[in-house]
Amino acid sequence: MNLALLLAWRFRNSKQLKGFTSFISASSTIGVGLGCFVLIVLLSLMNGFEKELKDRLLSVIPHGELWAVSPDGLEDWSSLTASILQDPSVVSVEPYAKATGMLQFKRDLKAIEVVGLSPEYSQNNALSALIEKDVWARFESDAQGIILGEGVSEKLGIEVGERVKLLLPQASDDLSLKPPKTVWLTVSGIISIGGELDNHLAFMRLKKAADVMGIAQGAHGIRLRYHDPFMAQFKTRKFGQNVMQHLYMSDWTRTQGHLYQDIQLVRLVVYIALTLVIAVASFNIVSTLVLSVNEKQGEIAMLKTMGASNTLITMVFVIQGLINGIVGMVFGVLSGVLVASNLSDIAVAIEEMIGAKILSGDIYFINFLPSVVRVEEVVFTATIAMILTILATIYPARRAAKIEPASALNH
Incomplete structure (x- = not known):
């Protein structure tokens, strides 16, 4: 495993990677991070609305x-x-x-x-x-x-x-x-x-x-x-x-059930839409690894002639894809939790800056943006990102393991 990790890190940071491959790699990392960030912020916002519905509106109704x-x-x-x-x-x-x-x-x-x-x-x-x-x-x-x-x-x-x-x-x-x-x-x-x-x-x-x-x-x-x-x-x-x-x-x-139903509907839409965003970003990892495999055919062939097994080659590219996913997931989760925890203060600062209210108390049952971060939803978001990332690495990694040294070295 240590050898696979070392090789994956070397392949990922190789100066021989073409510019387009590096761009796709960076975009996949940013995409995973952005999906995790937005999902955590919006779910925390929905949690805040649900809490205010229970604590404020249902205290009178x-x-x-x-x-x-x-x-x-x-x-x-x-x-x-x-x-x-x-x-x-x-x-x-x-x-x-x-x-x-x-x-x-x-x-x-x-x-x-x-x-x-x-x-x-x-x-x-x-x-x-x-x-x-x-x-x-x-x-x-x-x-x-x-x-x-x-x-x-x-x-x-x-x-x-x-x-x-x-x-x-x-x-x-x-x-x-x-x-x-x-x-x-x-x-x-x-x-x-x-x-x-x-x-x-x-x-x-x-x-x-x-x-x-x-x-x-x-x-x-x-x-x-x-x-x-x-x-x-x-x-x-x-x-x-x-x-x-x-x-x-x-x-x-x-009398007021439509408010709760609206919150749950928006929560479901957010789950589906942003999970698809993370999935699209994960599929960019497929493109990155396929391009990396094509560029590294010579190195893969040399490793196989030196006795590297198909399992080792597979693990190298799985880990390389996981690095992109983990970096994006960690960045997205940490920034999402930070912003969601301070969302109300951030909204107030934006209102003062633009001179307008984001939520009007005449229309909505509250006049501020509430936010409640739940640990289980943060863990769920991170888990979804990791599962999709792992699935995205399987095809390119197996393709790398099937490369024949003789044909690769002839090219």
């Missing part, structure tokens, strides 16, 4: 919801909440009331979805972690308080402490037009969630919401959070089927 068909609300919701909390997969359960209405400030109106929450049940959930402590304290102490999404407050020009009017539609049995219910509320604070949610979401006290909406049971339904959000569809349906009341059931995959 409930994993599962059960709400009553009856306008009177969910019967005996406190007992139902206590029983569901016995399940170890459940993180929290909280009652809520929800309605769509219009928020009026001065002469301006904005359509919003207002959710009534109880501080008693919500103070330890993920939403409270996104709200500043002083804002949460004002909300808990003020029965007339409301927390607005950042987009709503900017659209209407509302500041903390100002009073706003909430208009809620009223349904009538005879379908006649009735004036909306009106309630005055005080803005306790502003919350920034990210994306479209900031433009239409608001939170008020559950008791106040139930009174205004006429919910006799005190809560329209319950919101559930799970340790694993991907259990939401199965678990929510299971809990709902055990309730002896007509219910609607929903989970986050129905």
Whole structure:
């Protein structure tokens, strides 16, 4: 093996190699490295989006919801909440009331979805972690308080402490037009969630919401959070089927599942496309080795006349190809991990340089580039590069081993 490595290194760095062969060799190395680099960076970016989806968006959007068909609300919701909390997969359960209405400030109106929450049940959930402590304290102490999404407050020009009017539609049995219910509320604070949610979401006290909406049971339904959000569809349906009341059931995959599906689709496309890039670069190694074999026929013939076996000749060219692949893979993996680990800071620097945002918070659910490097994906990328490189060396190496000394020396 030491002799094969020595010969491979000598062949690779031989000054007799023609310029075109050297160019193909360098391009194959760069191609493998570039493929590994881009694959690691993009996979880390997808991991970051997935993490932010779970930690940020799903902290506000409930994993599962059960709400009553009856306008009177969910019967005996406190007992139902206590029983569901016995399940170890459940993180929290909280009652809520929800309605769509219009928020009026001065002469301006904005359509919003207002959710009534109880501080008693919500103070330890993920939403409270996104709200500043002083804002949460004002909300808990003020029965007339409301927390607005950042987009709503900017659209209407509302500041903390100002009073706003909430208009809620009223349904009538005879379908006649009735004036909306009106309630005055005080803005306790502003919350920034990210994306479209900031433009239409608001939170008020559950008791106040139930009174205004006429919910006799005190809560329209319950919101559930799970340790694993991907259990939401199965678990929510299971809990709902055990309730002896007509219910609607929903989970986050129905309302925001397209975001997760988009991330997974992009991840799959990235896997396929960049694996093909690495494969193309690996096939350049085939060209490099074939040209090298043609140029080194005389040296191969001399080695065989000196007693070199076909196995030794095969190993020489396999190792020569592996050197190109390993150099490219190591360079690509190290640079990919370095860039992916600092991608958010790099994106901020680019934004400052060009004076524009890469991601707009008005469109996406976050306004920065997240990145999470996973060791298993780095190992996977390196392994794929090495496997493709090894496969690329087999044909040229076997061709070199089949060279006959007599015919090669005659040429």
